[in-house]
């Protein structure tokens with residue numbers, strides 16, 4: 001049975017981090033949690049704005065850069081530059097402190113998705129899966145272009161391991177193009193439109209979606225979309241298997257109970273249980 005649009009919400013711009021601007025989709029009052037997703041921000045800022053030194057525990061951050069350059073650096077000395085088209089899938093697990101800063105005169109435009117981790121994985125060792133643009137599988141057919149960031153589309157599968165089963169597809173549709181994407185039936189799914197406009201949902205129940213809107217989909221085994229405009233339609237389709245666990249979030253800490261959040265604050269302030277390097281760490285910035 002095809003999925004159809006059940007919510008169509010505008011992603012309004014707001015300030016975040018240090019002088020940065022984001023359009024928040026998941027994570028606002030209207031879309032508090034779409035289990036297993038905690039937040040989706042479309043960021044679009046240039047130096048000196050950004051996201052300076054901050055911690056994470058209990059979930060994953062997925063940064064996908066659409067244009068510009070981003071430097072990230074964490075308290076274990078892992079640092080690097082994320083460029084246009086690149087992906088950084090960071091499993092914060094038991095604890096990461098890092099900075100994420102645009103570099104260069106060009107504005108850095110991209111998406112950051114926060115995916116919750118099941119109780120059994122919340123305290124895993126931090127790890128990264130980092131793919132350059134050229135390493136992300138893609139396919140084009142009949143005016144439909146897809147980059148497979150996670151999951152599978154058009155017979156192409158991403159190499160990314162998703163502890164929380166996740167599908168993350170970057171679609172571009174030319175005028176007149178259409179496609180039906182299979183999505184696991186019991187997963188929560190939504191579409192985030194970056195540019196252009198299109199028709200989405202069930203073939204006999206299509207809803208118009210515009211740039212900077214989030215379309216939450218009903219349960220079902222597929223979703224159909226098409227572009228009838230001359231402007232290229234660019235959107236991401238994201239779906240994930242719900243964890244069905246209690247969510248207790250305090251900013252960048254996401255656990256299952258209030259006690260675990262208190263413990264997390266204590267670990268972060270006292271440098272314990274994964275935050276050993278946190279006290280006194282400062283990012284070096286661009287060297």
Ligand SMILES: Nc1ccc(F)c(C(=O)c2c[nH]c3ncc(Cl)cc23)c1F
Pocket residue numbers: 016017018022041043051054063100111112251252
């Ligand atoms: N706690 C907290 C508080 C404030 C923040 F800004 C952040 C944070 O880092 C981000 C919020 N959205 C973002 N989009 C893109 C990027 Cl690269 C980072 C963020 C954070 F984690």
Ligand SMILES: [Fe+3]
Pocket residue numbers: 051054056061098100
């Ligand atoms: Fe971060």
